[in-house]
Amino acid sequence: MLLTLLKLVQSLVSTLHSEGTPRQIGIGLALGAALGLTPIANVHNLAILALLMVLNVSFGAGMLGWLVFTPVGFLLDPLFDRVGHRLLVETPALTPLWTRWYDSALMPWTNYDNTIVLGSFAAWLVLFVPIAVLGGWAVVRYRETWGARFQATRWYRAVTASKAYNLYRVFVP
Amino acid sequence: MRPIRWSGLIPLALLLGLLAVGWTVFGDRIVQSVVAEAASDALGTEVEISGLRLSLADSKVTISRLQIADPRDPMRNLVDAGPLLVDLEAEPLLERKIVISRLAVRGGRNGTRRSRAARVPRNGYLQRTLADVDRFRDQFRVPLLQLVPLDTIRDVLLDPMQLVTVQRAIALHHRADSAKDATAEKWRALALRTTYDTARALVEKYRGVRPVSLGIAGTRTAVRDVRATLAEVEAAKGRVERLHRTVRAGIDSVEDAVRDLDSARRADYAFARGLMKLPTFEGPELGNALFGDVAIDRVAQALYYARIAERYVPPGLMPRETPGPERLRRSGATVAFPIAPSRFPQLHLARGDVEFEVPDAAGRTARYVAVVTDATSEPALVGRPMVVRASRVERGGAVGSVRLHAVMDHRGRVPRDSLVLTAQGIALPRLPLPGLPLAAMPGAGTSGLTVRRVGDALTARWVLRSGALDWAVDTVARFAVASDGADTRHGQARRFVERLVVRVLTGVEDLSLDARVTGTLAAPTVQVNSNLDDAVASSLRGVIGEEVRKAELRLRAKVDALVEERTAPLRAQVADARLDAERRVAEARAELERRRQELEAQLRALGGQVLALPGAATAPAMP
Numbered sequence A: 001m002l003l004t005l006l007k008l009v010q011s012l013v014s015t016l017h018s019e020g021t022p023r024q025i026g027i028g029l030a031l032g033a034a035l036g037l038t039p040i041a042n043v044h045n046l047a048i049l050a051l052l053m054v055l056n057v058s059f060g061a062g063m064l065g066w067l068v069f070t071p072v073g074f075l076l077d078p079l080f081d082r083v084g085h086r087l088l089v090e091t092p093a094l095t096p097l098w099t100r101w102y103d104s105a106l107m108p109w110t111n112y113d114n115t116i117v118l119g120s121f122a123a124w125l126v127l128f129v130p131i132a133v134l135g136g137w138a139v140v141r142y143r144e145t146w147g148a149r150f151q152a153t154r155w156y157r158a159v160t161a162s163k164a165y166n167l168y169r170v171f172v173p
Numbered sequence B: 001m002r003p004i005r006w007s008g009l010i011p012l013a014l015l016l017g018l019l020a021v022g023w024t025v026f027g028d029r030i031v032q033s034v035v036a037e038a039a040s041d042a043l044g045t046e047v048e049i050s051g052l053r054l055s056l057a058d059s060k061v062t063i064s065r066l067q068i069a070d071p072r073d074p075m076r077n078l079v080d081a082g083p084l085l086v087d088l089e090a091e092p093l094l095e096r097k098i099v100i101s102r103l104a105v106r107g108g109r110n111g112t113r114r115s116r117a118a119r120v121p122r123n124g125y126l127q128r129t130l131a132d133v134d135r136f137r138d139q140f141r142v143p144l145l146q147l148v149p150l151d152t153i154r155d156v157l158l159d160p161m162q163l164v165t166v167q168r169a170i171a172l173h174h175r176a177d178s179a180k181d182a183t184a185e186k187w188r189a190l191a192l193r194t195t196y197d198t199a200r201a202l203v204e205k206y207r208g209v210r211p212v213s214l215g216i217a218g219t220r221t222a223v224r225d226v227r228a229t230l231a232e233v234e235a236a237k238g239r240v241e242r243l244h245r246t247v248r249a250g251i252d253s254v255e256d257a258v259r260d261l262d263s264a265r266r267a268d269y270a271f272a273r274g275l276m277k278l279p280t281f282e283g284p285e286l287g288n289a290l291f292g293d294v295a296i297d298r299v300a301q302a303l304y305y306a307r308i309a310e311r312y313v314p315p316g317l318m319p320r321e322t323p324g325p326e327r328l329r330r331s332g333a334t335v336a337f338p339i340a341p342s343r344f345p346q347l348h349l350a351r352g353d354v355e356f357e358v359p360d361a362a363g364r365t366a367r368y369v370a371v372v373t374d375a376t377s378e379p380a381l382v383g384r385p386m387v388v389r390a391s392r393v394e395r396g397g398a399v400g401s402v403r404l405h406a407v408m409d410h411r412g413r414v415p416r417d418s419l420v421l422t423a424q425g426i427a428l429p430r431l432p433l434p435g436l437p438l439a440a441m442p443g444a445g446t447s448g449l450t451v452r453r454v455g456d457a458l459t460a461r462w463v464l465r466s467g468a469l470d471w472a473v474d475t476v477a478r479f480a481v482a483s484d485g486a487d488t489r490h491g492q493a494r495r496f497v498e499r500l501v502v503r504v505l506t507g508v509e510d511l512s513l514d515a516r517v518t519g520t521l522a523a524p525t526v527q528v529n530s531n532l533d534d535a536v537a538s539s540l541r542g543v544i545g546e547e548v549r550k551a552e553l554r555l556r557a558k559v560d561a562l563v564e565e566r567t568a569p570l571r572a573q574v575a576d577a578r579l580d581a582e583r584r585v586a587e588a589r590a591e592l593e594r595r596r597q598e599l600e601a602q603l604r605a606l607g608g609q610v611l612a613l614p615g616a617a618t619a620p621a622m623p
Helices: A002-016 A022-037 A043-054 A059-075 A077-088 A092-102 A115-151 A154-160 A163-169 B006-043 B090-094 B125-138 B164-190 B192-206 B211-276 B283-312 B475-483 B489-506 B531-611
Strands: B047-050 B053-055 B060-063 B065-070 B073-081 B084-088 B098-109 B320-323 B333-336 B347-359 B365-376 B386-393 B401-409 B416-428 B431-433 B438-441 B443-454 B457-466 B470-473 B511-519 B524-530
Touching (some): A022 A043, A022 A059, A043 A059, A043 B006, A059 A077, A059 A115, A077 A092, A077 A115, A077 B333, A115 B333, B006 B047, B084 B090, B090 B098, B125 B283, B164 B211, B164 B531, B211 B531, B283 B416, B283 B431, B283 B443, B283 B531, B438 B489, B489 B531, B511 B531, B524 B531
Antiparallel strands (some): B047 B065, B053 B060, B060 B084, B073 B098, B084 B098, B365 B386, B416 B443, B511 B524
């Protein structure tokens, strides 16, 4: 628990004070939100992880997004279940699509036919842009207001001096 | 700014490499754990898999050992088999569907002991199926073999109020009392005494009076008074007659109700006879009582396995929702969509060859082979019914044969299942007889079980023949019977009947049994006939029939006595009421007639003398 909290803090600090642009941080955050909002053991999360590594976005923001949105995912599961059920069962216009996917190669392995998986993925798609925009805006505001003051603190210097921070620097664009 | 971070490819490659290594090292264990957990959840009992090896290149899976725990006994296995070899088709796997072209199972056994207790959820699928089958079994009304002795009459009829006749007699008694009070009130209302007194007074007033002394006016008044009184007397007579008719009708009604008590008495005879639990000695009842339970067990077992298979071979083709996988987060629901006709079913076992061993009734382990074809979750898609064939394999010549042929046709909405199981020349299982310290040991014989189900309708037949019938006495049950009420006349009489039945049965050396189950799954009935029924029935009838007849006569006498105790006073009450009514009416009629005659005589006297008076032309006319 303590380690998770420490990682969260380091991730937050490194992201906010990295050289990444707000857009990179916002998109990284939005991609990481997928890992938290949807059930983790699914194929699409491998793709999200690959995108975080390969795209020129903030990996730290992605990890931060994962950590922040995981409890949100747990809390919103009943809503995701309803959304998934509405899409899978109660929308006749989509049934031919689902039926086609059911008989296609690889698509069934994405577990799209589970209400929680589909509902949370659909919710993430809808929230991707707002999370990215809000995340970028929040970083800009932070850097304009608290950023400089925080960088001067002893605590910040201690965090950034840690070896873990050096490893994070590998992913700073 | 470059959109692609090429340096990120390195950790990505490392991650994929790590996953590949992890799969290579742990993949088999992961699949084994996932399959075991999924199977445990599906069946509702612990499924243990050991030694699973997955070869994706060959699309093969081998399993060293498969254990499915018995949900009723956590230390026992329902199925213990191994090794298993599974040939999968590769293309359906891409669609997350499992099509097994061939399954080979060796070394299957039933009832092996486990090394540790299984984890069995309380309301798993197998347990729910067992509970369903128990409920099916409980629907049958199998009569108990009644060998209760005949001296229980006094224990039965302690409370006369149980008899309908007595209850009705008491109600009639109250009704008669009410009628009597009402009649007395009506008699008083007639006020006949007043009429009598008025008439007598008038007669006395004008007795010996001459019209000359009254004068014409006085005589007219006298005549008018006499006529008025006469009319009153006539009116009173009319009231008496009407009241008589009413009272008579009421008494007739009560008398009719008393006569109707006889029909209630017949119902009381039947009620008391039912309480007595007289011995069963009619053929069909005996057959059901002796073999009903074992016959139902045979059918119930077939139904049990059919219900298990039905969960995975459901009828029809339709979208289905099932609970999602268990995880930290909510499971949600997983929706299965209709599969296109040209595509693969979700699960299909094209052919399975199973070898298994089962201990027979003689305690020897017999080997069987079974072939299962087209077991699938989408029978309508596959287009062929699921077929199971099994037979017994003996080394060194055939000693006996057991054959099974079962078909589950769930291609349409209405399931059609059938099962034919025949066994010849093998040791048939022991058949305990309920209510008796005996078990039938058919020995080597033939047995045939046929079960057919179309939708909810069920027909089944179990035939058993044996020419080497032997008997085993259940010493525990015999001791319990012998010691129960040993010193009482009741206990002695019951043991006499039981000894007779046991003597008759143990003298029979062959067994021919025919049990039929018909009806629906919700309302089944069983009918069992056997050669033992007639043997026992005729001997019971010979010995006990006379005793039963005497017991029935005593029973009727007892019921008659209890009923007579209530109905005799009632009949007397009704007779008294009738006599009293007739007496009153006769008295009233006589009195009123006397008064009428006196008044008419008085009128005549007044009228005759008036004619002798001067001016008699104006005298009133004679009535």
